[in-house]
Amino acid sequence: MAALINVPAKARRGDVIEIRTLTSHIMETGFRHTADGKLVPRDIITSFTCRYNGTEIFRADLFPAIAANPYLSFFAVAKESGRFEFEWIGDNGYSSTASASITVE
Amino acid sequence: MSVWRAIAAAALVAAAPALAGEIPPDARRSGYSFMGPDTRAMQDDDTSNPGMLFVLDGEQLWGKKTGSAEKACADCHGDARSSMKGVAARYPAFDKTLGRPVTLDQRINLCRANHQKAAPLPYESRDLLALSAFVAHQSRGAAITAGDDPQAKPFVEQGRDLFMQREGQLNLACTNCHDDNFDKRLAGAPITQGQPTGYPLYRLEWQTLGSLERRLRSCMSGVRAQAYDYGSPELVALELYLMSRARGLPMETPAVRP
Amino acid sequence: MPTKADELAPYKVVGDGIPQSLTGSPGDVTRGRALVLARTTTCILCHSGPFPETRFQGDLAPDLTGAGNRWTTSQLRLRLVDASRFNAETIMPSYYRADGLARVGRNFAGKPILSAAEIEDIVAFLATLRD
Amino acid sequence: MPTTRRQFLSLAGGVTAAGTIPIVTLRPLRATPAMLNTAIRNVVGEAPIRTGKVKVDIPPLVENGNTVPMTVTVASPMTADDHVKSIHVFNEKNPQPNIANFYLGPSSGRAQVATRIRLADTQKVVAIARLSDDTFWQVAVDVVVTLAACTEEMN
Structure with a gap:
């Protein structure tokens, strides 16, 4: 299973950067029924x-x-070089992680 | 007149007039042009296009050894970025050994059977969609040329006949909507030309990637007809005709559609 | 799949219409309106009409406004039952026919798209659509 | 390379294959205005909710209710003293009234989040922001959802 992460590689200190994540998941609602009613x-x-x-x-x-396949976009102030870590947690013990690094000048 | 010039002239004559009711080459439009700006934006940016998740999975599978032959796709085909470039734009392609056209999905499973000694991947399974998306993605931007092979012609004709054939309780043929009524609205939804430029593609309706065969089958259900089975000669012929009907349009895999 | 066309009520075409009700009694206008607007009946997928509460209406086929002026009840009935009699190329399905069709889906084989009673309800409603 | 780069990451995770469940039906089960109100009160408590500051962007005509792009923006300087603490999004007619809760702060820099949601039908979407002074601000938008003309069915 894959995830797509979009974080700028470089930013100036104080820049507001956009972070986008897209991850594979069926997001089965729990409200649907099969043809035979289950x-x-x-x-x-x-x-x-x-x-x-x-x-x-x-x-x-x-x-x-x-x-x-949940998509999320949000913002962050680039304060210092380092890493962004992402974690998804879900039903049936689902857990996955990803990370991306940034250089702040 | 030289032989070459005669062939070129003959080819022009053969290619120029579209058959009655068919869409002339310069009027062919991808389903992309029928979508709103938000759905276009979703397709345009690889980091927001959910189809790219499948391309990534396919890239992994490309390099993974499988089957009793312990071979990966990459062991024979190398770097897909060069070896698979433009390939999907020619599919379904005529297979000389089988004497019939095969789809990209079928080609992947033939490779698995013949070279990897692996079990076939089921139609619409995540792995098959991922592999075909990864392969077809290498043709993004390439002009569609499927059906140009003279040996494929009878199968293109078969597909064309099926496209023109009325079926189902509603007694409608593909051509009734997709040649004669595109740009009109079926309830609120625009009718497209049905040009298969971006398969496998991510349909918002499905919330997943799906094949052209899945799309054809859902159209058949829509007119309340008995859908042809996955991989059936009829679906392959229809797919081949549709690709030849889209000749010249660029590949978009993985496209996003409503 | 055996054809069950013999289950369809017999009807008699006179001129360009079917003068007699398929059920022997008049249809219900209110039910007819609801059927025209129901997406599963399929009318509204292609037609538009004077239905301000329905946002998504089709534009593949003529607006139903004034249908009751343009056609008699007899003509409306035949157009619903078998529009292909007027134009073999029409995209309008024949709503009361179960034969001469190819590859009909399992759940629909041998059945007309609409029942005789539904046809009568829709005919009764369309007849009220006057300019 | 421009300042944006793409990182394609593979994740390990025990996820079942998508698309393998046969076509299913959604029973007509819907949140009621009372359920929407309860869901909102669960977040806000008894505090008053003012209208303003919050903006919801959804395409004017949604092409498919199964995947609807949505952006929520709150007018806020996002400073330590004056920022958005959370954004809560609700709907009127899905089976459940909650869509998502987002928690942010001054280190966000901008009070804007985007995601993709499911809307079963044409309906109202409500977004509420909780500011650092614990006031609540809301906006309600009506969203028009195009229903698919042909749905995939087993027959």
């Missing part, structure tokens, strides 16, 4: 967190109304 159990990502050099700067609670 409920398809919910299987979604429930939480997304972004940490910048260890400090949480953005978090999201996701519900079944978020489309499959």
Whole structure:
């Protein structure tokens, strides 16, 4: 399973940068039924967190109304060189992580 | 007149007039041109195009050894960026051994059977979609030329006949909507020309990547017809006709469509 | 798949219409309006009409406004039952026909698109659409 | 290279293959205005909610309700003293009234988030922002969703 992360490689100190993430997940709502009437159990990502050099700067609670392959765009102030770490947590013990580095001048 | 000039002139005559009811080459439009700006934006940026998630998975599979032959696609084909460039724009392609055209999905499974000694990947499975998306992505921007092979012609004709054939409880043929009524609206939704420029593509409706065969089957369900099976000669012929009908349009894989 | 065309109510074409109700009684205008607007009935996918509450209407086929002025009840009935009698090239399906079709889906084989009663309801409603 | 680069990352994760579930039906189960109100009160409590400061951008005509691009922006300087703490998005007619909660702060620099949502039908979407002074601001938008003319069905 893949994720697409878009973080600028370089920024000037104080710049406001856009961060975009896209990750593979079916986001099964838990409200759908199969043709023979069985409920398809919910299987979604429930939480997304972004940490910048260890400090949480953005978090999201996701519900079944978020489309499959969740896309998130948000902003951050480029303070220092380092790493952005991303974490997705969901139903059935789902967990995945990714990271991206930035050079701040 | 030289032989070459005669051939060129004959080719021009053969290529120029579209058959009655068909869309002339300079009027052919990708489904992209029927979409709103937000869906276009989703396709245009690789980091927001969800189809790219499948291309990434396909890239991994390309390099992964599989089957009892313990071979990866890359072991024979090398770097897909050069070896697969333009290939998908020629598919479905005539296979001399089988004596019939095969789709890109079928080619991948033939490679698995013959060279990797691996089980075929099921139609619409994530791995098959990912591999075909990765291969077709290498043709992004290449002009579609499928059906140019003279040996493929009878199959293009078969596909054309199927395209013109009314079917289902609603008794409609593909041509009734996609040649005669594109740009009109079926309820609120615009009818496109049905040019298969971006398959496999990410449909917002599906919330996943899907093949042209899946799309054809859902159109058939729409007119309340019995859809042809995946990989059936009829679907392959239709796919081949549709690709030849889109001749000259650039590949967009992975496209995004509503 | 055996054809069950014999289950369709018999009807008699007179001139360019079917003068007699398929069910023997008049249709219900209110039900007819609801059927015309229901996407599963398929009218509204291609036609538009004087339906201010319905946002998405088709434009592949003529506006239904004034249909009751343009056609008699008898003509409306035949147009719904089998529009291909007027124009073999029409894209309008024949709503009361179950034969002469190719590859009909399993769930639809042998059945007309609409029942005789539904046809009558729609005919009754369309007849009320006057300019 | 421009300042933007792309990082294609592969993730490990135990995810089942998508697209393998046979076509399914959504039963007519919908959030009610009361459920929407309860969901909002669960976040806001008894605090008053003022209208303003928040903007929701959704295409004027949504091409498919299964994947709807949405951007929420709050007018805020995003300083230590005056910033947005959270943004909460709700809907009226999906089976459940919540869409998402976003938690941000002065290190965000800009109070703007974008995602893609599902909207079962034409309906109202409500976004509420909680500012650093614990005031709540909201906007409600009506979203028109195009229904697919042909849906994929088993037949």
